[in-house]
Amino acid sequence: EYHFNFNFPDVEDTMLMHYVLNETPGTHGLKQLAMKHTIYGDYEKPLYEFQDDYCRRNGIIKSAFTWDLIPFDIIKVYAAMDACVTFLIFEIFRDAIRKNDKIKRVYRDILIPGMQFLKDIQDTGVPFDRKRLEVAQNLMDDEIQTSILRLYQYPEVKIFEQAQGKEFNPNSTLQLRKLLFDNIGLSPTGKKTGTGQHSTDAEVLQELGKQHDVPQHILDIRQKSKIKNTYLDKIIPQLDRDSRLRTNFNLHSTTSGRLSSSGKLNMQQIPRDNPIVKGCIKARENHEIVAMDLTTAEVYVAAVLAKDKALQDVFRSGGNFHSSIAKIVFRLPCEVEDVAYNFAMKRQAAKAVTFGIMYGAGPHKISQQVTKDSGSYFSMNEAKEVIDDYFRQFKKLKMWLEQCKVDIERDAYTYSLLGRKRRLENVRSEDKGIASHEVRSGINFLVQSLASDINLLGAIDMNDYIKEHGMKSRIFALVHDSILAEVP
CATH class of the missing domain: 1.10.150 (DNA polymerase; domain 1)
Structure with missing residues (x-):
């Protein structure tokens, strides 16, 4: 609706249909479903054959290839097959869903309304203050550089550099292990990596910080770098002209039924206790940001x-x-x-x-x-x-x-109270750890799915009420058990 001002009033969604029939993540793509449920698997093959041939003849790499280079005679068949396969799969899944009343209710009463609602909030977008983001980006960069310079002033780091004959790189796990455990002589926590080496992850650095200041200093640099690289640097270039970021919210990506977020920004992973990114979310003029949270849901x-x-x-x-x-x-x-x-x-x-x-x-x-x-x-x-x-x-x-x-x-x-089904075949594993x-x-599913659905259904009702009464409030995100909105 935001990009084309066009609305689909009555829709079905084969991805959500498959999700309600099989919640396993990563199995809901159209090409996978076509291969499994129809005789038209690999119908996209002519596209990739043309791509390979074109790149070879013109001496370009695949990442430089754009789909508008494909001739219409090839792309029209692909588009027709897309529509054909989608309808065939729809008929198969529709019949399967009709056989189970619980699953049918989840699809009709939660997933389809949820899809329409998430479309609305994705179109609304997360409102950011571009100037605040740019200021925060510059300040964070200055803080990181200052912290790195301070790190190099520690006598232990200077001794390490003299012994190694090169500048210490805090991003090098190998160098970090040598500095912490060999040069400084800190006692390992006992946590190991998959290869049997001493871990230097955030949890370990936090614990080692009780023995010396260097681990805590490195952890501080890591945390600031993550905020800058993961959020500030990525958000700014992806803002639309209205200073909003339109990212994705997904109904089909978790086995528990909880929402996930992907695309331009993962809203579910913004640190709860970090004011920097949250402080850059700003409502439009004459509005305020309101967060409604289901505490201990x-x-x-x-x-x-x-x-x-x-x-x-x-x-x-x-x-x-x-x-x-x-x-x-x-x-x-x-x-x-x-x-x-x-x-x-x-x-x-x-x-x-x-x-x-x-x-x-x-x-x-x-x-x-x-x-x-x-x-x-x-x-x-x-x-x-x-x-x-x-x-x-x-x-x-x-x-x-x-x-x-x-x-x-x-x-x-098992079934959730609202009818979601969670398949748990691994309880029959001979490995007691896997079964347990x-x-x-x-x-976990029984509790999380219902808490998430309560929040989702509440947000759907709230959004419907806002639209029916012509209100100016806008919901723009669901994060865990909270609803975020702009209100006058």
Whole structure:
């Protein structure tokens, strides 16, 4: 609509049809489906044969070839086959969907309305302030260069350069290992790469930063470089004339049913705690940016699915959720609003357990998570005690999780409350690790898919209301469990 001012009022989508029948990512492309479901596989072959021949005859590389060079006699057949194959696949998938009422409802009541809604917000685009972006880009570049110069002032780095006979490159993993573990003599964390080498990823640098300033300094450079390279440098040249970025939101790219984002900008991966990129999102004149968030949506969904009244009552109380959970589980002698200040570690433990146990995290994982988040060691025994105390308070949640495990192992699939189907064939794997992971994925799906669908359906209703009443507000993005909009 934005580019051509043309609207398709009644549509079907073979990609979404296949997705509701088989949620496996990367299997929904038209060419793949044509090969699998029709006799016309490889119908695009004449295009590539012409491309190869043209490039060979004219001495050009394939990346320099443009499709307008293909003769009309070839391209018209390809276009006709595109339409023909799409319709053949549509008929096959339509009949398959009609046989399952749950799947049919998901396609008709969630995916098709969702597709129409996402078309609207993609056309609206994410509003950016071009000048702010350019200023942020220059400032970030200056900060990165200053940080690099400061890095070279560390005596350990100077000694390393003298020994190696060359300038230290912080982007070289090999040099970084030598500097940190050989020259400075830091103790490795124990985390290894796939090739058995000591890891120097962000998590490791964060931990090593407790021993020396250099790892934290390098981590700071990496983080700033990522913001500049991944966001600022890419956003500016892709803005449309109205200073909006029109990127993609996808309904068909995850097994859990959650939305994904791709194209010019992945909106789902903008760092939540980074104000730089978010600060460059700016509403049009006389409007404000409003973010509406479904706080702890997945826990809320689990409480409903498990029919756990005790857990539901925590939400009804209206206090801070994680503080309320900590007060209940640990029987803390203070008001809910004082928990974060007086019992920060216990609140962190309650939070880690809340999110962890729904996805099968045991004492080891909970111990690691609380230690990482709080900065203080939290033992496996402490983690086990918290998990046991948690389930003593929320018995129905534990029963529900156990029943989900039984059902998934028996059926090798599960349905969400709204009818999405998740196929889980790997529960039958002889590898216990793979089978166990598949069970966790199934429980994860039951919670995540419903939370995501609640957010999506709410946004669809909101968008319909805005259009029906001629309002000036515009939704421009869905990010995780939040809705972003411009409002007068």
